[in-house]
Amino acid sequence: MKKLCIAMCAMIMATSCCNSPKECNKECCEQECNPVIETIMSRRSIRKYKDQAVPRELLDKIAECGINAPNGMNAQQWEVRIVDNPEWLKSVTEAQVKAAAGTPMEKMFSDPDMKNAFRNAPAVIFIAHKPGMCTQIDCGLMAGNMVLAAKSLGLGSICMMGPLGFFSRPEGEPFLKSLNLSDGYQLLLCVGVGYADEEPEARPRNKDVIKYVE
Ligand SMILES: Cc1cc2nc3c(=O)[nH]c(=O)nc-3n(C[C@H](O)[C@H](O)[C@H](O)COP(=O)(O)O)c2cc1C
Known part of the structure; x- marks a missing residue:
């Protein structure tokens, strides 16, 4: 070892x-x-992944880096759930596709190459918070640590909020329950992780937002 x-x-x-x-x-x-x-500087959001499972040691390391993020008063009002079970990801995707049928959301699932609703990532790390003054910021910093840890371990990743709306709908309830979050905790965002099967260009950043105040 x-x-x-x-x-x-x-x-x-x-x-x-x-x-x-x-x-x-x-x-x-x-x-x-x-x-x-x-x-x-080289991390990018990855939306295409190889059909290759991520070793749990690496997922553990990414999650551990996540909970080492700075957080308000070290209150750690967050919970992390890792799903790498392809069956779970498949069934939640099927349920999302079914729920979207006939709605404007239907278009989102029309890509024939779609493997799952989480931008095809073979592992998804769900981040929940107990709403409080800093908790959304804390969880954002946690996700930031996770995507950078993933990159440094040779993995691709993507932060996502889009696929989580489904979990607050009646059809999403069984999946939300299976995440077994503690009372008072709400899903906030998730991080898809896997071996990247694309190398996207950096999306442009506006450097003018940075200014010194003399
Ligand atoms: C809070 C948050 C939510 C996001 N939600 C989604 C999402 O639901 N679907 C998606 O494809 N990308 C999502 N993204 C990824 C952004 O689109 C991406 O970070 C941005 O376009 C910059 O590209 P880059 O990450 O490659 O630098 C999200 C990113 C953040 C930080």
Whole structure:
């Protein structure tokens, strides 16, 4: 196990550090080779995944990175549920497709390549919060940690809120129940994780929003 861990760390360092010109993120290399910045700058939302399960050790690590996010007063008013059971993902998708039939939502499920309602990710991490002053922000930071951890472990990921509306509908109730959230906790967002089968370009960012106040 220890050997596997050392090998994994070496692999992560080799892939995340920008030592090959192709992998290199220019902005990070202009300053210095920094694997954290490289991970942040090269992460993209992934909507196509290989048919390959994610080892639970990696999902555990991603979730653990999530709960290590900064959070207001360290109150940790959040819960995390990981689903990597393809049957669960299939049945919730079928139920969503059925519920959307004849509504404007129907279009969302018309893609013939769709594998599931979570942008095809083979594992989905649900994040719930007990509504409070900081809890939405806390959960956003948690999801941020998760997507960066996933990237650093060689995985693709995507934050999603869209597929969660279904869980508050009567048809979604059995699935919500099966997540077994504690009383008072509400689903807020989810993170799909898997081996990426696409390399999307970065979506443009507006740098003008950043200003110094002298
Ligand atoms: C809170 C949140 C909710 C999101 N919900 C969805 C979603 O439901 N479906 C989806 O395809 N992408 C969703 N996204 C992904 C965004 O579309 C994506 O992060 C954004 O376009 C920037 O692209 P990038 O992540 O590749 O940099 C969500 C992202 C965030 C942070």
